[in-house]
Amino acid sequence: MQGLLTAEEWQALALSLKVGLVATAVSLPFAVAVALLLARKAFPGKHLLNGLVHLPLVLPPVVTGYLLLIAFGRHGMVGGFLERTFGLVFIFRWTGAALAAGVMGFPLMVRAIRLAAEAVDPKLEQAAATLGAGRLWVFLTVTLPLMLPGIVAGAILGFARGLSEFGATITFVSNIPGQTQTLPLAIYSFLQAPGGDAAAVRLVVISIVIAMAALVASEIVGNRVARRVAGT
Amino acid sequence: MTLSVTLQHAFAGFTLDVAFEAPPGLTVLFGRSGSGKTTVVNAVAGLLRPDRGRVTVAGRVLCDTPAGLWLPPHRRRLGYVFQEGRLFPHLTVRQNLTYGARFAPKGTGGGDLAAVVVLLGIGALLDRRPGALSGGEKSRVAIGRALLCNPDLLLMDEPLAALDEARKDEILPYLERLRDETAVPILYVSHSVAEVARLATTVVVLQAGRVARIGPASEVLADPATAPALDLREAGAVIEARLVAQEPDGLSVLETSAGRLYLPRIEAAPGTGFRVRIHANDVILSRARPEGLSALNILPGTVETVHLGDGPGALVQVRSGSDLILARLTRRSATALGLTPGTPCHAILKTVAVGRGDVGSGL
Numbered sequence: 001m002q003g004l005l006t007a008e009e010w011q012a013l014a015l016s017l018k019v020g021l022v023a024t025a026v027s028l029p030f031a032v033a034v035a036l037l038l039a040r041k042a043f044p045g046k047h048l049l050n051g052l053v054h055l056p057l058v059l060p061p062v063v064t065g066y067l068l069l070i071a072f073g074r075h076g077m078v079g080g081f082l083e084r085t086f087g088l089v090f091i092f093r094w095t096g097a098a099l100a101a102g103v104m105g106f107p108l109m110v111r112a113i114r115l116a117a118e119a120v121d122p123k124l125e126q127a128a129a130t131l132g133a134g135r136l137w138v139f140l141t142v143t144l145p146l147m148l149p150g151i152v153a154g155a156i157l158g159f160a161r162g163l164s165e166f167g168a169t170i171t172f173v174s175n176i177p178g179q180t181q182t183l184p185l186a187i188y189s190f191l192q193a194p195g196g197d198a199a200a201v202r203l204v205v206i207s208i209v210i211a212m213a214a215l216v217a218s219e220i221v222g223n224r225v226a227r228r229v230a231g232t
Numbered sequence: 233m234t235l236s237v238t239l240q241h242a243f244a245g246f247t248l249d250v251a252f253e254a255p256p257g258l259t260v261l262f263g264r265s266g267s268g269k270t271t272v273v274n275a276v277a278g279l280l281r282p283d284r285g286r287v288t289v290a291g292r293v294l295c296d297t298p299a300g301l302w303l304p305p306h307r308r309r310l311g312y313v314f315q316e317g318r319l320f321p322h323l324t325v326r327q328n329l330t331y332g333a334r335f336a337p338k339g340t341g342g343g344d345l346a347a348v349v350v351l352l353g354i355g356a357l358l359d360r361r362p363g364a365l366s367g368g369e370k371s372r373v374a375i376g377r378a379l380l381c382n383p384d385l386l387l388m389d390e391p392l393a394a395l396d397e398a399r400k401d402e403i404l405p406y407l408e409r410l411r412d413e414t415a416v417p418i419l420y421v422s423h424s425v426a427e428v429a430r431l432a433t434t435v436v437v438l439q440a441g442r443v444a445r446i447g448p449a450s451e452v453l454a455d456p457a458t459a460p461a462l463d464l465r466e467a468g469a470v471i472e473a474r475l476v477a478q479e480p481d482g483l484s485v486l487e488t489s490a491g492r493l494y495l496p497r498i499e500a501a502p503g504t505g506f507r508v509r510i511h512a513n514d515v516i517l518s519r520a521r522p523e524g525l526s527a528l529n530i531l532p533g534t535v536e537t538v539h540l541g542d543g544p545g546a547l548v549q550v551r552s553g554s555d556l557i558l559a560r561l562t563r564r565s566a567t568a569l570g571l572t573p574g575t576p577c578h579a580i581l582k583t584v585a586v587g588r589g590d591v592g593s594g595l
Contacts, residue, residue, distance in 0.1 A: 123318055129305040130277055130312040131381050132335025138306075141331075145322045229322045230363055 005206075009199060011178050012186035013206060019094060019182055020162040023102035024155055031106060031154060032147075035113035056168075057107040065171025068100060072172070096173035097180045101162030108161050109154035116150020117143075149226040156218035160211060183207050234417045235259070235385060239275050239285040248272070248282075248441040257433030258411040258418040260449070262425075262462065267438040269421040273387050276419065277312050278305035289385045290417075306335065311378030311416075313388040317370040319362035325373050326358040332381025348376045351413065352406055368399035372406060379416065386410075386418045392427065401589060407431055408593040425466035429453060429509040430592040437461055450507075454556035456539030456547035459512070464560070467547065468511040471555040472594070475504045483528075483583065489553030494528040494583050498591055505594030514585035515559035517548060518578045519569050529581040533557065535571050550579050 005013070037043075038050055056064045072079035072090045082088040090096035120143055128138045144151075166184040173180040175189060187203045190196030235254040241247070248268045261269045274280040276287050278294065281302060287295040289310065294303050311332075319328050329345060349355050352372040362370060371391055378386055391407075392400045404427075411418060411431060422428060428435055432449035437458060445458045452458055454469035473486035473493055486493040486506065493508065500506075521530065533552030540546050546566040550557045557579045571577065 121318075123314070123316070124320060126279055126305070127312070127314060127318040128320070128331070130279070130308075130310060130387075131332035131377065132306050132309070133331075134306050137335075142320060148322075 005202060006199065008177060009186065009203060012181055012183050012203065015094060015097075015178070015180075016163055016182040016210075019098045019101050020159050023098040023105060023162045024159040026098070027102040027106055027109065027158065028151070028155055031109035031113055031158070032151060035110045035117050035150075035154075038110070039114045039117035053110050054107045056104050061104065061165070061167025062171050064103065065100060065168035068096075068103065068168060068172040072096070072099065090173065092173050092176060092179060094179055097165075097169050097182055098162075100168040100172050101165045101182075102158075104165050104168055105158030105161035109158040112154035112157055113147065113150045116147040116153075119150075120146045146229055149222055149229055152221050152225055153218060156214055156221075160214045163207070163210060163214075183210075234290060235276075235419060236286075236288045237272065237276060239272060239282045239287070241271065241275065241280070241282040241285070243271075246441060250438065250441070250443050252436050252443050252446050254417065254419065254434055254436070256415075256417050258407075258420055258431050259434040259436060260428045260432040261419065261421045261436050261438060262423065262428055262432075263438035264423055266440075268441040269423075269438055270389055272438070273312075273389050273419060273421055276385075277310055277387055278303060278308050292384065309337070309382070309384050311381055311383035311386045313371075313374050313378045313386065313391045315390045315393055317362070317374040317394075319365075319370055319373055319377070321362050323361075324358070325354065325360050325362070325365070328362065328373060328377050329354075329358075329380050331377060336382045345380060348379050351409060352376045366399075367395050368402045371395065371399070371403050375406065375410070379410070379414070383416060386416050388418060388420045390421050390423070392422075392424070404430055404589075404592070412593060425453075425462050425468070426509070426589060428462070429468065429470050429590070430507070450556065453509075454549055454558050456537055456549050456558060459539075459547055459558065460541070464541075464545070464547075465513065466511075467558055467560060468509050468513075469549075469556050469558040470507050470509050471557065473506045473508045475500055475502050475506065477502060488531075488555060490531040490533060490555050490557070490579075491553070492529075493531075493581075495586050495591065496583060496588075507592045507594060508586060509590040509592075510557055510581060511585065511590070512547060512558040512560035514581060515557060516580040517550070517559050517561060517565075517569065517571065518580060519575070521578055522580065525580065526582075527580045528583045531557065531579045531581070533577060533579055535573055535575040535577055537573060538566055538571055540566070550577060552579060 034053060070076055074080060074083060074091055079090055090099055125138050125142055128142045164184060169180060170185055175181050175185045183203055187200050190200035234256045238251040240249050248271050250272060261272055263269050271280060275282045275285060284297045285295055293301060294308050295301060352375060354372050354376060357365060357369055392403055420431060428449060435449050435452040436443055437445040439461055444461050445452055450470050459467035471488055473488045475484055475498060476487045477485040479485060482497050483494045484498045486495060531552045533550040536549040536551045538546060538548050540563055544562050546561055546563045548559045548561060548566060548571055550559060559579060
């Protein structure tokens, strides 16, 4: 296996997986919360929140990357605060790549989870309440399990979107091998360099394999969870 | 009183204003759709917050709007059997049944799973999921789930409405056992006179958001004035009877305060008590004791009240022994026979007019 790829290519693959997984894991709870908010609650500014969440889906990724740079750069409002308070730095780090991947995948996650949240029958939650379950228990034992197919689908969609992220990442955190050079960025670099075609093709094949694996996994897991939830 | 309810609530185009008290046993909230039955049950369960009201169950105040008291549903300790069952699809039958146990008050640990499983005959279903159950099985599991949270009161919102006749007959005996073998009082919503006749200890008749009549089932059902509010075609009294003998020709003999009743074979041991519903449409009245008649059941009595309807019909209430029987005749017959309160007469009932569904376990 080691001989299959060069050290640089391995690095890009490993970094991509790390960025994708961290981005998915961190943004998932927020996606569930926002999806529930949009599905269940009526509040002023709901359309604004909905628009904000979906913005990365329709904006050119470069614009998203630039906005991230402004907000999360060392002198940005949020970035400065996070660095001073938690020592968390995004700019030119893998954490920044993960942030870009998370932001780009977020709308897809929210859409899938929101559909699942809307499909949960509030009458089942009422039934749980009459059986003595408080709100938190109702959420943990009824709402969340019934939303699980949507959450799984959303997570896999978000992960896949994170892996393929290019424009926002290169704009926000540049293209630094070992730090921010994920698979798409590595492929781009190899294609720019003379004689890099073979390496690019290898990474392209790997990208296709990962994407297919994610889709198949989502299909299998999704079906299994859906069957469980459907109660047959 | 086991359950005491006072409620006032205004919806668009409909106001609910009811007050009633229910003794132990099974209380049926009876009324047409839109009469406010489910609203009352939802307010008792805490799923609806009434404009004004006070609800107490077994001495515990669940809601008292003047005092600003309102317990949320999960703190009311009531079992609610919904019309559609509402089983949790992602849990097995066993997990559904035990769902409420962890929330039951400390020390009680919920009801006895084994006993409830036997009571409802759901032992073979425990490892299945709700999606794989028939309608009747779902109903029984839903009843078991509500029962197992050790409720102070069981609420049932038309638990049979979604079932066909065969499934209803399957569930009714379980409901009778629930009423007779457990100490849990039941508030039961229904718009079926047959269910009232089979199950009710007490009936609360709701009409357009008001209580039109309340009383013991045998009284309310035998009241000619109430019959139109129930359903005229379904009118009929319920009388108590005790099985005394099985005849070789397939009949069962039952003893009532009115006399002997011959009914199609009821499979039970002599001595067993029953409540028998006698449809008013099936009863013939005669001034003289008839001779040469094929009908086997001739019960002597006296006319209690005569209720003339707007149309050609009349409802006559006859006291026979300590029981009340309702007969639906024409006004013409009532006049021709000179039926007035106090008139002696005979109530005649064909044996085969009494169906299997008309005979329920004891009052």
